[in-house]
Amino acid sequence: MADQQLVSVIIPTKNRRDLLERALRSVLQQTWKNLEIVVVDDASNDSTGEYLHSLSQNSLLQIIRNRNSKGASTSRNIALKHAKGEFIANIDDDDFWQPKRIEMLMKTFEGGFSAVCSYDKMIMNNKKVVWKKPDIITLNDLLFYNRIGNQVLTKKKYLEEIGGYDEMLPSAQDYDLWIRLVQKFGPVKTVPQVLQVVNMTDDRDRITNSDLQLEGYHRCFEKHQHLMNPSHTSYQKYRLKMAGGEKVSLLDLYRSVPSELYIKEIIRKLFL
DSSP states (O other), X not given: OTTSOOEEXXXXXXXXXXXXXXXXXXXXXXXXXXXXXXXXXXXOOSSHHHHHHHTTTOTTEEEEEOSSOOOHHHHHHHHHHHOOOSEEEEOOTTOEEOTTHHXXXXXXXXXXXXXXXXXXXXXXXXXXXXXXXXXXXXXXXXXXXXXXXXXOEEEHHHHHHTTSSOTTOSSOHHHHHHHHHHHHHOOEEEEEEEEEEEEOSSSOOOTTSOXXXXXXXXXXXXXXXXXXXXHHHHHHHHHHHHHTTXXXXXXXXXXXXXXXXXXXHHXXXXXX
């Protein structure tokens, strides 16, 4: 596999040593061997620093430590700046990958597409749900909501050309990035297999966790509203109202939700 292109795996982390260890182990077990791993420790004050120091002799790892906490988006941009690979794949420190994730994503990546993602297994407390995404995710799809999730594989130059992560957004940074990526470089292709396990239980940022996180989604909506048609706008406002804890009636649902998403929202309202 000496002719494989180099993929840089970016991992921002803070104060989650045990989860980071699991994430790193899943990256090191990838069948795609031409990897580098860029870890940015965002000023952890637990045992993360000592753990990463113990790995400092591993030639695959590049470890960067922020002296003061800068946040996940800035840490990802720092990692991107230091990455040497033509391709970039991100992983959150509390998620983990199946061994063939990078291999399958690289085999699927092709011209005309901006990135590749996969199905995810979502772990929510005692529930495990497989998120099956569209085969092709277009800008029109994304303007309704984030149908990609939290990670893709893409080219470093694509991320550089769109300016990386928006460090001014307190949340929804990945969603914002996907919109800009797809707008400039084309749709995202999906590998129809579960290649990532996403943890939704341990300190995972959620839109409803705080006013600051909700503000990030409002600002992301406002940033891209000029791209949206009335159907996109109506549905975005409906989702923001739901996320903010406001009551929405079945009449609101009928008026705001496009027909292709209607059944999904009925199920969400009645059973979730």
